[in-house]
């Protein structure tokens with residue numbers, strides 16, 4: 261594995277820094293804008309991202325930004341392309357490369373992430389445009405009889421194919437197997453499903469020859485489902501999340517960067533802080549938040 265992959269992965273989880281996920285697809289950013297009564301035009305999306313990327317002092321806390329296909333081709337108000345604008349502040353540009361979660365065949369309520377066709381060529385173009393890391397999100401839903409092993413393993417397989425292709429292109433893959441926090445399930449059920457998902461993901465990564473020193477893991481925290489009548493407190497979330505990752509994430513992985521998944525910014529921050537207060541850990545623990553930032 262190249263030293264560049266290792267050093268990029270390490271830089272993304274430098275102490276006290278985390279990642280800004282600004283890679284909402286056009287559909288998702290429209291939902292966010294609708295909620296505050298802003299029309300989602302290309303210029304509004306550009307202006308919003310520009311505001312985030314040029315915030316004074318951002319580079320003190322943000323190591324990298326995940327861009328969307330439209331965004332990586334846009335420019336800051338002064339005409340500098342966004343990837344260069346970020347790089348000049350010492351922020352590493354990255355790119356979401358999956359094509360979204362679609363219905364999984366013969367599996368009601370379950371999803372599979374698409375986007376592998378033509379990925380090698382797209383990765384080469386993104387690297388040319390300045391990206392140094394990539395992201396692929398798999399979605400695992402907890403419900404009465406789901407997730408199925410079929411859903412867990414097909415998503416893990418796709419994550420590993422994405423990761424292997426990214427490393428081949430000299431890009432650090434952020435492997436995101438997201439177990440959704442929505443639902444009535446208990447924290448114990450979240451622990452069980454997250455364990456199964458991580459087990460499948462790291463099995464496929466190994467089988468597909470992915471170098472763990474050159475990836476980052478972007479998982480959910482182990483929490484009670486949002487509609488569960490009993491809500492686990494901060495200590496319980498920290499303990500169960502850490503136990504789950506100690507059992508399933510090899511120490512060779514340089515960093516775990518959590519998604520926020522619809523938690524409030526206060527909750528997402530309190531949970532991460534409680535986990536780091538119990539450190540040191542085998543991996544750096546940080547964030548790759550969208551909504552919570």
Ligand code: 13P
Nearest residue numbers: 281519520521549550551
């Ligand atoms: P949230 O932190 O809003 O869950 O977004 C992170 C992300 O990139 C999901 O793919």
